[in-house]
Amino acid sequence: MIWLDTLVQGILLGGLYALFAAGLSLVFGIMRLVNLAHGDLIVFAAYLVLMGVTMLGLSPWIAALVAMPLMFGLGWLLQTVVLNRVLGKDILPPLLVTFGLSVALQNGLLEAFSADSRRIPAGSLEGASLNLGLVTVGVMPLLTFASAIAVIVALNGLFYHTALGRAFRATSDDAVTAGLMGIEPKRIFAMATGIAMVVVTIAALYLGMRSNFDPSIGPARLIYAFEAVIIGGLGSLWGTLAGGVIIGVAQTFGASVNPEWQILAGHIAFLIVMLLKPRGLFPRAVD
Amino acid sequence: MLLRTRNLTANYGQFRALFGVDIAVAAGECVAIIGANGAGKSTLMRSITGVIRNGADMVLHRGEPIGALSSAEVMQRGIAMVPEGRRLFPSLTVEENLLIGGQVRKAPGPWNLEAIYDLFPILRERRKNPGTALSGGQQQMVAIGRALMSNPELLLCDEISLGLAPVVIRDIYAALPKIRAGGAAIVVVEQDIGKALAVADRVYCMMEGRVTLVANAADVTRQQIHAAYFGEAA
Numbered sequence: 021m022i023w024l025d026t027l028v029q030g031i032l033l034g035g036l037y038a039l040f041a042a043g044l045s046l047v048f049g050i051m052r053l054v055n056l057a058h059g060d061l062i063v064f065a066a067y068l069v070l071m072g073v074t075m076l077g078l079s080p081w082i083a084a085l086v087a088m089p090l091m092f093g094l095g096w097l098l099q100t101v102v103l104n105r106v107l108g109k110d111i112l113p114p115l116l117v118t119f120g121l122s123v124a125l126q127n128g129l130l131e132a133f134s135a136d137s138r139r140i141p142a143g144s145l146e147g148a149s150l151n152l153g154l155v156t157v158g159v160m161p162l163l164t165f166a167s168a169i170a171v172i173v174a175l176n177g178l179f180y181h182t183a184l185g186r187a188f189r190a191t192s193d194d195a196v197t198a199g200l201m202g203i204e205p206k207r208i209f210a211m212a213t214g215i216a217m218v219v220v221t222i223a224a225l226y227l228g229m230r231s232n233f234d235p236s237i238g239p240a241r242l243i244y245a246f247e248a249v250i251i252g253g254l255g256s257l258w259g260t261l262a263g264g265v266i267i268g269v270a271q272t273f274g275a276s277v278n279p280e281w282q283i284l285a286g287h288i289a290f291l292i293v294m295l296l297k298p299r300g301l302f303p304r305a306v307d
Numbered sequence: 308m309l310l311r312t313r314n315l316t317a318n319y320g321q322f323r324a325l326f327g328v329d330i331a332v333a334a335g336e337c338v339a340i341i342g343a344n345g346a347g348k349s350t351l352m353r354s355i356t357g358v359i360r361n362g363a364d365m366v367l368h369r370g371e372p373i374g375a376l377s378s379a380e381v382m383q384r385g386i387a388m389v390p391e392g393r394r395l396f397p398s399l400t401v402e403e404n405l406l407i408g409g410q411v412r413k414a415p416g417p418w419n420l421e422a423i424y425d426l427f428p429i430l431r432e433r434r435k436n437p438g439t440a441l442s443g444g445q446q447q448m449v450a451i452g453r454a455l456m457s458n459p460e461l462l463l464c465d466e467i468s469l470g471l472a473p474v475v476i477r478d479i480y481a482a483l484p485k486i487r488a489g490g491a492a493i494v495v496v497e498q499d500i501g502k503a504l505a506v507a508d509r510v511y512c513m514m515e516g517r518v519t520l521v522a523n524a525a526d527v528t529r530q531q532i533h534a535a536y537f538g539e540a541a
Contacts, residue, residue, distance in 0.1 A: 183410050189398040190407050195357060198395040199378035200387070202457065203413030 025271060026276045032157060034248075034268030035165030039223035039262040040241050041248035042171050045217035048210045049108060049255035050192045056118040059242030060125040061191045061217065066233050069246055070140050072112030080140050082219050084225040088218045095217030099210040107209070123218075123239065129235035140228035142232055164226045168264070171219055172257045179257075180216075188212060220278040230276065253300030266293065309334045309492055310355065310461055315365040315374075316463055317347075317354045320392070326516045332408070332461060337493045338523065339507035341500050343536060346513040348496045349391050354464045355383040355386045365497040383412045387459035391466040391496075393450040395438035402434040404449050409456030416458025417489040423452035424480055433529070444475030451482065461492045480506060502530060514538050 028167075033059040044058045064143060072083025102121075106113035148159040179185040187208055191198040227233060227241070244267060250258025251266055267286040274285020293301065312331040317325040325347050332338050342348050353359045355366055357378035366374035371431050382388075387408070395404050405423055424431035427448040431442055447467065449502055454462055468476040476499075483506050487493060497503035504510060504524045512535035513521035520527070520535030 120360050184405075186403055186407050187400065187410065189403075190396040193396040193398050194394060197359070197390060197396070198380070198407075200356060200390060201453070202379050202382040203407075204379045206378065208399055 021054075022088070022276070026272045028157060029161070030267050030269030032161035032268070033272060034151070034261070034265030035168035035221075036226055036246045036264070037053075037244045039079060039164065039171060039219070039226060040167040041245035041252075041260045041264055042175065043126040043166070043223070044056030044176060044242075044245045045104060045249045045255065045257055045260040046217045046219065047213055048249060048255075050188050051209050052111070053058045053107060053114050053209075054111075054118070055103075055216075056115060056120040056242065057125055057238075058220070058245060059186060059240065060238030061131075061220050062227060063233055063235060063238045064125055065128060065217070065221045066140065066228035067138075067147045069221070069225055069228055073140055080142055080225060080229055083140075084221055087224075088221045091217035092214040093222045095220075096210045098212040099213035100206070100218075103142070103213065104107045104206045104209060114243055117146035122242075126235050126238060133235060135234055135236070137234040138228075139231040139232050140181065142229040145229070152261050160209075160226070160230055164230070167222055167226065168261060172261055175215075175219070175257055184211065184250050223269045244286070247286070251290060251300055252300045253303040255304045256300075257303040259300060259302035263293075266290075308332070309336075309368070311367045311407055312355065312466075313365055313367060313381060315351070315354055315361060317350050317359050319350075320523065323517050325354065328513070328516070328518055328520075330511050330518065332494055334493050335487065335490065335492050336509065337487055337495070337507045337508070338512045339503035339505050340496045340513060341412055341496060341498065341510060341532075342513035343498070343514075347516040348513055350516075352388065352391075352463050352494075352496060352511070355381070355463065356386065379411070382459075384414070385414060385457070386456050387428075387454035387462055388466065389447075389450045389462065389464040391455045391469070393443075393446045395441075395446055395449055397437065397455075399438055399440045400434065401430055401436055401441065401449055403439050404438045404454050404511075405430075405456055407436075407456075407459070410451035412457040412459075414458040418455040418458050420456075423455060427452060432460065433474035444471050444478065447471060447475070447479055448482075448531065451479070451486075453487065455489075459488075459491055461494065462486060462498075463494045465496045467500070468497065468502060476502065494527060496514070500536070512536055 022052055047055055068079060068087040069083045070088050072078045073080055102117060103114060105115050128158060145160055149156050179188060181301035187203050190207050191203060191208045198205055247267055249260050251263030266289055270289035271282045271286040274280035312328055312330050315325055315328040328351055340348050354361050357376050361374040363372040363375040368484050373381055405420060429445055430448055467479060480502060483493060495503060507524045510522055510524050511518050511529060512532060520531060
């Protein structure tokens, strides 16, 4: 039953990738902005949580709760002060600006925290596992996956059952007409990036508790996140989860054949989906 | 005066679309703006609503300059627009399209979901449908209802009958007196002169970015309109 174990581990790993990707998917869905600094922002948030744990003596969960409003504010400011100025018909300026932000963040983190690899201490949870009969799963991967589902359910609830979500969808459809409804698209965008940064904080918490991180690992997280979003179909959050799971399963199966193949297998799965379904598995009908 | 434009000019890049347009709308009044394609009617609407930004005092709302405000700010002052081509939000249902119109500005007044459904009963049946699954006429009803949901002082209707079947146009026009009875002033942009004159108190005719005629709808003659519309003596 090794293959079943591999499958389950892959699905659970997909939860982590879906967490990486949910914020990216949210921002892209609303303002067609690809934030190339997304992975570095996750790493930044991981350091923020780590500081809460090491300097304030908080538990990782409380530290993440404290970091969330800070990250929301950071996202709101980033969008208001920087990204709103470069959003427009031309997609190149926001790409260049977020690429620059990515480089600046990596170097800033390197300056502040050195290149040493760090980890958020998770106490007894680190090695805990659950025996489910056929397979044994780690508590941490299980929590990660459950958090990914919770984040996606919460974001979908926000999107489809609140006035703010209605404004998100309307602005995404047609920002000019949304303006005629009294909605300031730029404020909606700032709110969206703020919320994406709250999701980033959750992703950062699990990233930091599950494995070591250092200032240079952001771009690789961005790649996984980006692939998950593309596989799922742009703008679909459940699609993003599916995309994360596909990459996760491909990686664990790749690794079970040969540990060197783990990363490669994920990328190959991405390329295969792109060949078969260039618009992703669950593309939005409107686009 | 509820709304006034003063020597309003507007450009699309190098191209000037409006050359010093002056119009005025009093509270509760119904004004028609007629003119051929390219006369500048829609540009005028877009300038008033802040889609195109202008010099601040080119557009005045109750005497205050609003020409440089964003569309959201203009809307929050009680000027709502039914845009050309309806522009419903495809991701929203009919009911959500209506709700979003009153989401930011919700002034006291006669209009709410129930009142809109009473005005256009077909929308009540279709309220769970995506807005874009409706016929053109029903979409126009949603667009009008959406603008009314904020209980605006002034309702701007851009090309309200364009592309619609005559029987649908009749239904839409039948709603305008009820909207006026609710207290809103209305500006109707129309290419159908007969329809416009039947509903309006006053009419402006535009040609090539200028106002060529201002008249009371009851007094204006065919010859005057013909001259103003086509720029030639009848």
